[in-house]
Amino acid sequence: MANIAVLIISDQTVQNVQFMKEIGTFDKYLFISTQAMEKKGCSQWICNTLHLQENQIQKLNVNEFEPNKIIQELQKHYHENDQYFVNITGGTKLMSLAVNEFFKSKPNATMYYLTGKNEILNLNTEEKNKLTQKITLTEYLTSYGIKINKNYKPAYKEDISQKIYEKFIEAEQTNVDNLKELRDFIQEKNKNAKKVSFSELPCLAELVKNFEFSPEKPNELSKKEAEYLTGKWLEEYTYYKIKKHLHLAEDSIGLGLILQKSDIKNTDNDFDVMFIYENELYIIECKTSHLINGKNNLNEYIYKLDALRKEFGIFPKAFIYTLGNLPTDEKQPQQNQIKDRLKFHNITLITKNEYNIENTITLEDWLAKLNTNSL
Numbered sequence: 188m189a190n191i192a193v194l195i196i197s198d199q200t201v202q203n204v205q206f207m208k209e210i211g212t213f214d215k216y217l218f219i220s221t222q223a224m225e226k227k228g229c230s231q232w233i234c235n236t237l238h239l240q241e242n243q244i245q246k247l248n249v250n251e252f253e254p255n256k257i258i259q260e261l262q263k264h265y266h267e268n269d270q271y272f273v274n275i276t277g278g279t280k281l282m283s284l285a286v287n288e289f290f291k292s293k294p295n296a297t298m299y300y301l302t303g304k305n306e307i308l309n310l311n312t313e314e315k316n317k318l319t320q321k322i323t324l325t326e327y328l329t330s331y332g333i334k335i336n337k338n339y340k341p342a343y344k345e346d347i348s349q350k351i352y353e354k355f356i357e358a359e360q361t362n363v364d365n366l367k368e369l370r371d372f373i374q375e376k377n378k379n380a381k382k383v384s385f386s387e388l389p390c391l392a393e394l395v396k397n398f399e400f401s402p403e404k405p406n407e408l409s410k411k412e413a414e415y416l417t418g419k420w421l422e423e424y425t426y427y428k429i430k431k432h433l434h435l436a437e438d439s440i441g442l443g444l445i446l447q448k449s450d451i452k453n454t455d456n457d458f459d460v461m462f463i464y465e466n467e468l469y470i471i472e473c474k475t476s477h478l479i480n481g482k483n484n485l486n487e488y489i490y491k492l493d494a495l496r497k498e499f500g501i502f503p504k505a506f507i508y509t510l511g512n513l514p515t516d517e518k519q520p521q522q523n524q525i526k527d528r529l530k531f532h533n534i535t536l537i538t539k540n541e542y543n544i545e546n547t548i549t550l551e552d553w554l555a556k557l558n559t560n561s562l
Contacts, residue, residue: 189214189269193296195278195286196220196229199500200330201322202301204236205466206274208320209307210299217264218246219257219278219286228332228449236329251278254285261289271296275310303502305465323438324463331499332449339443341423342415345431348424351398351416355475355510356539365394366475370417373410383408419443421473422459425508425550429462429471432554439463448498456495464557468503470496471537476511485509485536486528493532506553508537513544 192213194203207213216239218230225248234244247264249257265271273290275283275298290296291310298310301318308315328335341348354362368390372383384407385391391408395401400416402408408416415423426442429435440462447455460471472492477485488507496503513525513536522544529536529546536547548556 191215191217191269191271193217193271193273193286193290194219194233195275195282196224196233197277197279197282198224198227198229199277200229200232200236200332201327201500202276203233203274204326204330205301205318205320205322206276206299206307207237208322208326209318210272213272214243216244218244219261219282220246220248221251221282222248232330232332232449236326249282251282254281254288257282257285258289261286265289265293267295269295273298274301275299276301305467318466321439322463322466324441324461324468325438327463327468328446328499333498334447334449335441335444336447336455337443337445338441341426341442342411342419343423345423345427347400348420348427351400351420352424354398359397362394362397365390365397366417369394369413373413373417381410383410383413418473418475421475421508421510425460425471425473428550428554429460433462433464433557435462435464458495468499469506470499470503471506471508474507474509474511477507477509485511485525489528489532489534492534505532505534506537507534508550510539512540513538513542513547 190213192207192210192215194206194216196203196218220230224230225246230244230246233239234241245264247257247260249260271290271293273286273296275287277283278286287298290298300308300310302308302315305318306315307318325335369383369388372388373380377383377387383391386406394416395408398416402412422442426440430440440460441458442460444458444461445455446458458470459473462469470492472488474488477483477488485507492505492507496505513522522542525536526545529544534546535553536544537550537553538547539549541549541552
């Protein structure tokens, strides 16, 4: 007698990974797939994520529009002495219905469905339970054929980014102007330089003093230090806040990730902060300002984030954390435009202040809400 996991393969590969982590190890795995899914590599992504051996896998490549033939193929591979654990969450509706139709009357089959709310439903008993096994960030990404080329560790301690945040929020115009001057210098005027000396950019002395930042070498900033001061500090600040407030393990959160879709060259994309919470993926882009040279780039950030997150399944939650100011209540047309774009793309804007705009929330309120919802 063998314990066999039955999986319907689709673009939403993580659901099958979560299912197998939750139910346990199996002797064999029966993948019900299609030619299109195999061409994409979806089955292989699942195998890579859970380190399944090729001799454990049996694949049924079916026509998703021929449910009766799917049932016929299942009959050929069915054995009364084996125990079947069937996940009907994946696949097309017709595939799921066919698999359900075949196994629902079998006494040696237990049927499951993942609700998408960190729950698993036993269809035999109609018992619903929270998922007890947590999926890691690497497992989530690997299940979608995504390779992590880089996953940075914070370059500085938490108190340094906290201090810069406090100084930045004070919004002294001198700090804003000095940061802009530094950003322009390293991104446009001297982008290949490995350091910036105080003599080259006199505003640095004042900026470093105001932020209470101590460079490794006196009277100069390395390229890494300059990039940190012009924005990476906010990524680290966000990383520390989320990790601490949600009590995340190291394997549940990533910082400054460079990701690549498997078998596709030149597709590296960078993401500021990613984390898994309650088995869901959260993606956050951090912006010290959405105004660049007087131009509002918020719409561009929304479009880009919405396009990129589609590579991570249908459930990822996307956020833009900006310290820039949004239109006040007196500017209703501008508020409505932001609200409509955020709602249309299902993106939430995390802000430093409260605004009377839907889909916006402060970082503190958002973290408190996440903690409350998980109880």
